[in-house]
Amino acid sequence: MRALFTEVADATALPICLYNKPLQTQYDVAPNTLAHLAGTSNVVVVKETMRREDIECRIRQLRDAVGEEFSIGLSSDVHLLAELPRVDVCHTGLAALLPEE
Numbered sequence: 001m002r003a004l005f006t007e008v009a010d011a012t013a014l015p016i017c018l019y020n021k022p023l024q025t026q027y028d029v030a031p032n033t034l035a036h037l038a039g040t041s042n043v044v045v046v047k048e049t050m051r052r053e054d055i056e057c058r059i060r061q062l063r064d065a066v067g068e069e070f071s072i073g074l075s076s077d078v079h080l081l082a083e084l085p086r087v088d089v090c091h092t093g094l095a096a097l098l099p100e101e
Helices: 002-010 031-040 055-066 077-082
Strands: 016-020 043-049 071-075
Touching: 002 016, 002 031, 031 043, 031 055, 043 055, 055 071
Parallel strands: 016 043, 043 071
Antiparallel strands: none
């Protein structure tokens, strides 16, 4: 799977946000794979889903793998309203509905 991510990243000079959606894609990006991509390509942020049993543990694993310079974000609007682990950014579809808010 690293080869696929690397090939996509090599196709552009733009910074890339990798959206990790294991329930939908049946593939969960491992922290060491993310670290590899962060060190060898223009993947600069991961959008992680909150639909996990222990999201705080997952965020710690990712942060340990990629360091402080790499951006970690969360998605899943409903879950974001109830709880929010410390991350760099929240990605939400709700903001598109009410951008001024």
